[in-house]
Amino acid sequence: MSERQLLLVEDDEPLAKQTARALELRGNRVTVAHNAEQALAQLAGLQHLDGAILDQNLGNDNGLDLIEPVLEHFPACRVILLTGYGSITAAVAATHRGARNYLTKPASPADILLALDADPTNPTLPLPATPPSLQRLEWEHIQRTLDAHDGNISRAADALGIHRRTLQRRLKKRPSASDYQRDKHFRED
Amino acid sequence: MSERQLLLVEDDEPLAKQTARALELRGNRVTVAHNAEQALAQLAGLQHLDGAILDQNLGNDNGLDLIEPVLEHFPACRVILLTGYGSITAAVAATHRGARNYLTKPASPADILLALDADPTNPTLPLPATPPSLQRLEWEHIQRTLDAHDGNISRAADALGIHRRTLQRRLKKRPSASDYQRDKHFRED
DNA sequence: ACCCAACTGGGACAAACTGCCACACCCACC
């Protein structure tokens, strides 16, 4: 596919930058916004837009509310939503509002591009490819939860329904910690 | 609301009967089908249809493939999908195909009626805020994987990256858990 | 400075769980 103009809206700035770079490396032009306001401003300045990747959780804003504005400006734009932990109802709502796909983090750049291109009416092709191992699933969920609680181990453990001590031990056992950011949002690919 | 004509497609016959009765008690007329073929036959015989409740997992058939036929016959019909273990991709696919909502079992009749009436584009209703307990996540993943392998424990265990013996033990220990009371729909074998 | 509350890191130990090997059945198939 040729170079495409993408809009990435993600409030976590380092992650946004990293994702943008990764998408650019794969031959796309990427415009970044960190909140709804910026996103709307970017929209006004663009002449063309092939795809929009919206984080659902944008601080005070909700990525879902950006779907309509994007499609208003660029009806042919492919919009996908990204979210920390997806809920089915949110996925349904997003789709009703015109989103093409709905991803849960961690989503690698490859996942994102796939989601932009995949036929959303066909549930067999998309992402759930092979079932991740239990361990991996757990690990990702742990990271996500930890993230949702601002890295607070005690609260995360509580939310996960496991003992704090256990969470500590598990965290120590995996690599990460420092490159936890990268590990968290990007699977090896 | 006045009496509505509903179509219920669910391959588990006892469950279908039960659900149908419950829906009728709430003032609806319910037509039941247990597979895609029957459903299509029912469609041809109906003059009117307000809502369709489709189980996604219909033995060899996929409930998703019934959405279009239903809407073809009755464009105004509200279609919702029901599934044992919902995946977000499936929810997206269903919505793209015209479904109004997507529920995971166990869904009470009240849930179903709510899903038929709710405005799916409204983000206010989401936020079931699944406070994802690690155990629950694991359990769902296990069930999904097991399902994907046609209930084959050995292969599922392999796919999950755990020992068959361990999977067996977990399955046995789980029939009903404190944080889950849906075993009725779980282990219908 | 002082205290308190909230977190994190870790030690110790029993209880629970897991991986692994073994063995007995089933059932379908050649």
Add this chain to the structure above:
DNA sequence: GGTGGGTGTGGCAGTTTGTCCCAGTTGGGT
């Protein structure tokens, strides 16, 4: 009959988890 998946169970030894407990750190308040 024999053979090859698959499933249920039992029995360990090794690992992980739940708990209790204590020490160090940090960020307010007062």
